[in-house]
Amino acid sequence: MRTRFAPSPSGHLHVGGARTALFCWAYAKAHGGSFILRIEDTDQKRSSDTATRALLDDLAWLGIRWDEGPAHDGCGPGEHGPYFASQRLDLYHRYIDILLEQGKAYRAFEGPEQLEAARAAARAQKRVYRYDRAALKLDRATIQRYLDEDRPHVVRFKAPDEQPVNVHDEVYGEVTVRPEEIDDFVILKGDGYPTYHFAVVVDDELMGVTHVIRGQEHLYNTAKHVLLQDALGFRRPVYAHLSLIFNPDGSKMSKRDKDKALRNAVRERGLERSPAMPHSSNEAVMSEEHWRSWLSNKDHPLELESAERLALALDIDLPEIDVKDFRRAGYLPEVMVNYLALLGWSPGGDIEKFDQQFLIEHFDLDRVLKSPARFDRDKLLAFNLDALQAMSTEQFIARLRQHGERYHPEYGRELSDEQFAMFAAANHQRSKTLDDPFRSGRFFIMSDDQIVYEQSKAVHKALETGEPNGYAHLEAVMPLLKELSEWMVETLERLLKRYADERADGKLAKVAQPLRIAVTGTTVSPAIFETLAILGRDAVLNRIERCLSNRKLSSST
RNA sequence: GACCCCAUCGUCUAGUCAGGUCCAGGACAUCAGGUUUUCAUCCUGAAAACAGGGGUUCGAAUCCCCUUGGGGUCACCA
Known part of the structure; x- marks a missing residue:
């Protein structure tokens, strides 16, 4: 039993991918099999080493460990490598040649612009576009001449046009795709790289993958893969497709969401050129050229670093969609795993808190839901709080x-x-x-003199109202604090409680709040005794003094 | 647009495959009280759903059909 996760390294791992990886991993582990990680970097334009490393890190952080795949942090490699599609080019070409020889695939010389024009024309006439097989009608001599001229070309698979394709899916059941819905799709691109469809079929066969678990967006592609398997004489693995994960607003959660948010903000504000970096000189976030090329092409999202700088400059929050975002936001990996597992799967009954061990003991495909799930940030947060408190x-x-x-x-x-x-x-x-x-x-x-006293109702109330008011309490406790023999939580608590009993009708808040403001600048902090203990006597006394002199300043103006 | 998929509280879901034990259970969010030195916690309670319409059946959240709503796919991206 072997499963695999085959992401394209175009950025950080997003939650949808993380869930797919988790389910593949859990299924393999639950059934005593192996989990393979394979990097599908067949798109040269979108893949990068940095992205690959980030992906590996994200997976490792989640505790999803692969038996075979790129060597990283104790995981991998394995017997069936290399595990990067870009290093398997000769393998793909070997099979492409077989298909070519057997007449099951053919070379096509149309350029992307030409095809796009044909698609647009079909759309205008409200026709369904299908590749017209023009290249199939080329005679041998012409093809040879084109080849001699080194004309760029692709290889297309000659899809059968009689038989419908039937695929059994473990989640969705029987899926039938009619032949007219599958045109002669490209299997080898102009740059010599295979398309995803081809790479995946060859790799799954060669790596002995028995179960393909992936996102629902691939459900229809399965027909293409099955066709390829039949043409190549390959086994057919078991397929299971997972429903999509949605944003809270019901739209599909996608790695493009960050880019979308930025483009929207730029459009709303009518920005003509790149804004400047915050708190810096006039340095722009992006060069003018970079800015223009980004805005002119929706299909090319900003790289993460520029995206984050721009978000900072625009003062907007980018939606959290990558595993990395949740890590930085302080979520626990085990909570992420728990929550992710609940998206589209449930162990049944009222169980919803569990760990990885439970998952690999109970995970199975028959409890995977078909309907899409929304990602609920609030629930994740609540789970995180619970896990933190349980530690x-x-x-x-x-x-x-x-x-x-x-x-x-x-x-x-x-x-x-x-x-x-x-x-x-x-x-x-x-x-x-x-x-x-x-x-x-x-x-x-912060150093003591960096504390800024917040101008707010709550601060005013705590400091300036009541009889005696907050300032008076500060003045009164200061000498007591100065003389406190041992500066620790227990002694501070005893001192302040006694003070409150004697001087504030037992109302601790009367002293606690002014103190809190004096040492933090605001009305919010951990428990006051702890806060004072951490800060230390010198800082506390300095800050109280500073707060008191601040009053004199503000009353004289 | 064509083809396909999905449908239980606002959200994630249990229950659906093997119809009765479900006037539908849990969790998050919400609301109302309470505890607390601030915030956050914490405690108690409440409100909240079988999308609509037809069948089948003694009986339907569960099976069938239609409608509606939502989504996916239609690339030299994966």
Whole structure:
């Protein structure tokens, strides 16, 4: 039993691809088989090494480990390599030649523009476009002459035009494709690379793939693959197609969504040229040339890096669709796996929280749903919160440290190990993601004079109302804090609670809020005792003093 | 447009294949209370669906047909 995941390395792994990979992996593991990763880089224009590495990293992060495939992080390689389509060109050509010799395929010399024109004409006449087989009518001498002239050409498969193709799909059941719906599709491109259809059929055969599990967008292509298998005398693997994953608005979730969001923003604002980088000189996000070529061609999305810079400059949030986005946003890989598995599959009953082990014990194709599922960010977030809370504090500290090292290294520089551990622990029960503490805790790593006091109702209320008001409380606790013998959570708690009992009718909030504002600038932070303990006595006293002098400043103006 | 696929609370789904135990269960979101030093948590409770119409049957969320709605595919992309 062998399954494979065959992505094209055109960017980061997106959630749809991740789910496909997960199901392929789970199915193989559930049935004691092997899971193969094969990089289908047959599109030279869209593939890149960086993208491949990113893809491998994403998969590894999710804990989806392949038995065979590119060597990476302890996974792969295997006996059936190479696992990059681009390194298997001679293999494809061998089979192309066989088809050519047997008259099951033929060379065609039309250029892309010519074909596009023919398609447009068909569309205008509301006809269904099919390749007209003009090249098939070329006589031998002409073909030879074209070949001698080195004319660019493709190889097309001669699709039978009598028999319908029947395919059994494990999820969708019997699928019949009528012969007139399959024209003589291209199997070898002008650049000498095979198309996906051809590569996949050859590779699946040579790698002994027995079960093909992939996205529903391939359901119809299966007929082409079956035809190719028959022509080549190959086995026919078991097929299972997975329903699509939708955005919350019901549209198909696609890796193009980020590009779409950017194009929309640019159009809405009527931007003629590239905006400047934020907080920098007048340096533009993109060169004028780059900008124009991007806008002029919808089929060429911006590379991730430029896309992210542009999003920053436009101050818009790019939709999270790549595994990488969720990683950076602080979701746990095991939560992603759990949630992804629930999209289009369910173990039945009321079970919905489970780990990879459970998945490989229970996953099967007969519980895969046909209907598409929307990706529900809220539910994912809730799962993430639950998983975070279920961890021991030690685990949480370790995970947070890992995340911080990768995405917020400044915390590691500014906080001692001990401080970081306290910072993590203080945030444990109130964080929904591993990123939350870093985003809300900037004041922990700011120098005292960088604290900016927020101008808001809540701040005003805590500081300036009541009798005595917040400032007065600050002035009163300051000497107590100064004299506190040991600066730690327990002693701070005892001190402040006693203070509240004696001076604020037992209402801790009367002191806690002014203190919180004084040390953070805002009304939100982890529990006040922890916050003060992490900051340390010097910083706390400095900040209180600064807050008090700030009052004098604002009252005199 | 042609061909095909899908259809249970707002969302993910259980139940559908082997019709009765389902005036439909769980989770997320929502709403109302409560706990709390802020935020977030946490606790309790509520509201919320078988798309519509026809059959078949003693009986249908479950089987059949039609309508409606949603989606996919029609590349020298995968």
